[in-house]
Amino acid sequence: MTKTIAVTMGDSAGIGPEIIAKAFKDHRKALENCFVVGDVATLRRAAQVVVPPGQGGLPVAQIAHPQEALQVPPRCIPVLPLPGLPPPQPWGQVSAAAGAAAAQCVQWAADAALRGEIAALVTAPLHKEALHAAGVDFPGHTELLQAQAARHAGVPIAQMPVRMMLANPELRTVLVSIHVSLRQALEAVTHENIVQTLLITHRALTPILGHAPRIAVAGLNPHAGEGGLFGREEVDTIAPAIAQARAAGVDALGPLAPDTVFMRARNTPNHPGEFDVVLAMYHDQGLIPVKYLGVEQGVNVTLGLPLIRTSPDHGTAFDIAGQGVADPASLVQAVCMARQMAGLSVR
Numbered sequence: 001m002t003k004t005i006a007v008t009m010g011d012s013a014g015i016g017p018e019i020i021a022k023a024f025k026d027h028r029k030a031l032e033n034c035f036v037v038g039d040v041a042t043l044r045r046a047a048q049v050v051v052p053p054g055q056g057g058l059p060v061a062q063i064a065h066p067q068e069a070l071q072v073p074p075r076c077i078p079v080l081p082l083p084g085l086p087p088p089q090p091w092g093q094v095s096a097a098a099g100a101a102a103a104q105c106v107q108w109a110a111d112a113a114l115r116g117e118i119a120a121l122v123t124a125p126l127h128k129e130a131l132h133a134a135g136v137d138f139p140g141h142t143e144l145l146q147a148q149a150a151r152h153a154g155v156p157i158a159q160m161p162v163r164m165m166l167a168n169p170e171l172r173t174v175l176v177s178i179h180v181s182l183r184q185a186l187e188a189v190t191h192e193n194i195v196q197t198l199l200i201t202h203r204a205l206t207p208i209l210g211h212a213p214r215i216a217v218a219g220l221n222p223h224a225g226e227g228g229l230f231g232r233e234e235v236d237t238i239a240p241a242i243a244q245a246r247a248a249g250v251d252a253l254g255p256l257a258p259d260t261v262f263m264r265a266r267n268t269p270n271h272p273g274e275f276d277v278v279l280a281m282y283h284d285q286g287l288i289p290v291k292y293l294g295v296e297q298g299v300n301v302t303l304g305l306p307l308i309r310t311s312p313d314h315g316t317a318f319d320i321a322g323q324g325v326a327d328p329a330s331l332v333q334a335v336c337m338a339r340q341m342a343g344l345s346v347r
């Protein structure tokens with residue numbers, strides 16, 4: 001049986017549906033075997049946004065089962081609707097209805113992946129305030145999927161540790177902590193969290209790269225603490241955690257100065273990167289360098305889950321939603337990475 005990939009529609013008020021429609025329109029080969037989990041009317045509205053009037057339209061086909069995605073005619077968007085999804089919400093506004101619908105689609109796709117019915121899920125962006133307004137108790141996809149996978153496995157969430165990786169062709173970064181305040185992120189720089197991040201990164205990237213990843217560990221403080229002059233986290237916490245992971249066979253080096261470690265890891269034709277991945281101590285330390293290189297190529301991958309999940313590295317872009325100008329490139333890259341991880345052909 002050919003497995004399919006579910007693309008969740010994201011927040012209907014954001015650019016998710018329209019970048020999905022654009023991807024199906026302009027990147028048919030990459031989107032082969034993919035279907036959308038979402039609301040048919042939302043995808044029809046998005047299709048109208050991306051095909052200028054008089055150009056023949058972009059048909060949306062309702063399907064009842066993932067396998068039906070393999071039968072739809074070319075240039076048609078297969079949509080598997082879920083019961084009770086609300087109609088498309090006004091562009092660019094936070095709405096609880098859109099947050100709830102986005103979460104419902106992700107939960108459906110995660111369950112299908114956990115049951116082995118689909119090869120992977122690719123999540124279009126949702127808005128975290130909308131998710132919160134809907135009463136969903138998780139800040140983003142990563143935490144939602146972690147909880148869903150833990151429930152499926154019948155274990156507490158703490159026994160399903162996951163980490164966020166952002167990757168583009170030049171740089172990869174994995175975060176010690178994700179959606180918490182900067183104060184909480186500082187508290188999350190613990191021996192246990194760092195060792196766990198190193199082990200998850202090592203296990204997840206070894207099969208992808210075909211060798212153990214060379215992991216650079218960023219320090220927390222300016223110049224990685226300068227020998228304890230600007231903070232003791234490197235001496236007291238990060239270096240011992242690296243030593244423990246190294247003893248377990250992880251190829252980790254550091255702590256290295258955070259302001260130069262990404263430059264050293266960046267892999268370009270003129271500069272082979274010194275490392276395969278940088279372990280960042282908190283969200284923005286890792287994501288700023290990756291996003292600064294451009295949102296077109298970046299992909300967000302959740303490491304540690306018993307399913308394959310990728311996502312574009314940008315959000316709902318409420319400022320441009322509904323204008324038909326949003327770039328689908330990062331979503332297409334996310335689909336390509338999911339295909340690669342699932343062992344499906346990459347076009």
Ligand SMILES: NC(=O)c1ccc[n+]([C@@H]2O[C@H](COP(=O)([O-])OP(=O)(O)OC[C@H]3O[C@@H](n4cnc5c(N)ncnc54)[C@H](O)[C@@H]3O)[C@@H](O)[C@H]2O)c1
Nearest residue numbers: 124125126127128129311313314315316317319320326327
């Ligand atoms: N995968 C996800 O679900 C995901 C990822 C990141 C952010 N978010 C959420 O999205 C919401 C909005 O976040 P934000 O405003 O900080 O970041 P954003 O990525 O939505 O937008 C930042 C800027 O980049 C532009 N932009 C983003 N994607 C683009 C695209 N494909 N084409 C052209 N321009 C694009 C936007 O117009 C905006 O100017 C927040 O709730 C955030 O948490 C979700």
Ligand SMILES: N[C@H](C(=O)O)[C@H](O)COP(=O)(O)O
Nearest residue numbers: 140141142143300311313314
């Ligand atoms: N931290 C991510 C980013 O900035 O790209 C984003 O918020 C997405 O998070 P989830 O994949 O957990 O929704």
